[in-house]
Amino acid sequence: MPLTANDPSRKTWLDVPENSDFPIQNIPFGVFLTRDDIITIGTRIGNTAIDLGALHQLGYFEGIELTDDIFLQDTLNDFIADGRKTWRLVRNRISRIFLHDNPKLRDNPEHRQKVLFDLDEIEMQLPVDVGDYTDFYASKEHATNVGSLFRDPKNALLPNWLHVPIGYHGRSSSIVPSGMPIRRPVGQTKPGDDGVPGFGPTKLLDFELEMAFITTASNDLGKPIPIHEAEENIFGLVLFNDWSARDIQAWEYVPLGPFLGKNFASTISPWIVTLDALDAFRVKGPEQDPKPLPYLQQTGNKNYDIHLEASIKPSGGTENVIAQSNFKYMYWSMVQQLTHHTVNGCNVRSGDMMGSGTISGPTPDSYGSMLELTWKGEKPIKLNDGTERKFINDGDTVILRGYCKNDQVRIGFGECKGKVLPARQI
């Protein structure tokens, strides 16, 4: 099926500010609460939110096989479960409805009034009910940095890392949409000289610059997804901040992995950008040496050139970009991750979310966490208000951004942000 919605020459009759993340070539999917207090599935072009439930009720999706209530839901799970063919038909149709020379909706004020919303009239929700959330550890630079910091710089990568797309299960209940404040977590930390563990608010609150992909219903229990079928089971991507409390994590994580150091919150950007919308930005991933086992051998360009940024905005201050990275640095591709996840027969459902792990690049300014950027606090970051940061302070807002760009089009993800509130009283 042709991805006509990607045609870079297309223009829309809606206003789209210059450098918008959401030109008519993007057409992401999300869920929002409208000014009438109705939850609906929608998309966004420029700064206009579009109610797909209303569009469907008005007959704009005629000819596409969709249940009547497919967009009148509080999650995208059912729509995503309809599969790639449906996603493409719907995305192409939305593109056509908003083409500059299509008068159908453009010249119908009554319909426009029902369908279009200013961004300040809506409230973005979580786009999916996440059945299971997995986080990978797929940036070689990040794994090497962490190995150097906590183990042995000479043998920073563990023996399994170049063979296995290492991942672990995370907590889905505490995934929140961009904008929701994050409460500084409390927990146990390593004992001091008296042998008694510490207890209190984390002193080492960190962000992790990640992306996460969302799957469709992919396989039955016991049946792996072969690598050449993995891509069609990936709906799209969001920005992902895997908030981490390094001191809690350090004390608890041996031998079963991170738990309370991570599961107090993860923030995602609310618009899922489809893999289709990113098609023009495919690139080859890093050379894989040693060659992966046959079940992980992929063909074609499976990485994506997505520029990523992390910023800190202190309370009352202005933004400081503290890291610039790129999704293309991922050693293990999404396709390899999803294939590996199911090689043992593990079943994947519609709305499952799989994080990339921290995406660090090769240079120190491209590291995706405070842990790496300040090298465990040894090299504090100076902010534009004169203060320094080793980790994240109360009142700080952490903002992740990401976009692809060529000379014809820019496809972006908007913001993934969260402000840190002081810990509860203990």
Place this chain on the structure above:
Amino acid sequence: MPLTANDPSRKTWLDVPENSDFPIQNIPFGVFLTRDDIITIGTRIGNTAIDLGALHQLGYFEGIELTDDIFLQDTLNDFIADGRKTWRLVRNRISRIFLHDNPKLRDNPEHRQKVLFDLDEIEMQLPVDVGDYTDFYASKEHATNVGSLFRDPKNALLPNWLHVPIGYHGRSSSIVPSGMPIRRPVGQTKPGDDGVPGFGPTKLLDFELEMAFITTASNDLGKPIPIHEAEENIFGLVLFNDWSARDIQAWEYVPLGPFLGKNFASTISPWIVTLDALDAFRVKGPEQDPKPLPYLQQTGNKNYDIHLEASIKPSGGTENVIAQSNFKYMYWSMVQQLTHHTVNGCNVRSGDMMGSGTISGPTPDSYGSMLELTWKGEKPIKLNDGTERKFINDGDTVILRGYCKNDQVRIGFGECKGKVLPARQI
């Protein structure tokens, strides 16, 4: 509210075989498909399954505040979310309906026909939609055995273990009800001399004898559950087999914990036995030394004396009990686990499931996994058909059972069983 349903003198007009796990004092909750292909919420007395949806429609729950469709659902999540007061009212009412001298349903053949089913007329389903599944590691004997086998027998327990109820996130999609066959998983294992990882069906398939508790909607994100409020957020318990592929696990688990070595399947017993039904079997847990941090200090008896067994039944053979353990051995209680899980603000929802981790007792015949029972294969178990087992073979059925018993009543969990199918062709 008095737990009148627990009165050991109560008798029912239904047939209850001697030594049944399901006397009128149990009244567990489950979900089943009826002979009419309807999914409903139900309970069980003796070998009779009881359709609570039908009972409710016929007016038997009059006076209890319940929505009309609370039992006409394919999961217990909404009922559990109604909270402990509702669970108790409903359980007490069910007990009264089936009391030997209550003629209302007993003497109404038309109603009985609508409400009662033989076990072979129904098909048990998963009782809850598990939002998040966490597995703890709370048996000191198990943690000590594993530490001795894989690390250092002299320092078998890691430094954090006596302070932190260690847990990790598991996969909820692959939790299946008792009776569903389990496909032997395929995966990567440690490289041999050539440095290339192995790949194929696991050679070290294991079971883990666990129990799991199911929570109600407990807390908002950011708000911990204090330890004195934890118990009221626990609905009940099931038997839990945390199938494990030891060779896959050993290669993948450093540094982020178990992943594909676990997430191919977990089997649960389908009837959730309420914490209320187990009330008479509370016992004190093991002495905790060092004293836990204040947020983990509990009062009263928070352990439960539940006898546990694991059996292997080879294809075409008969059952061999290979382990006898007890839930009372848990070092960290369920109440401590749930409190710890939320101390950082992590939110817990209705239907979440928390596994105990393998429950091993002090003696070698009480160990809850093949890994421990055969000491990593060094001491094979002889079965009654003359064959030996180091781990689980294709065709073997693993059966877990559990019950409480005193001189007045026996409350049990039924079976948690799964047969191992050969690996898929690779």
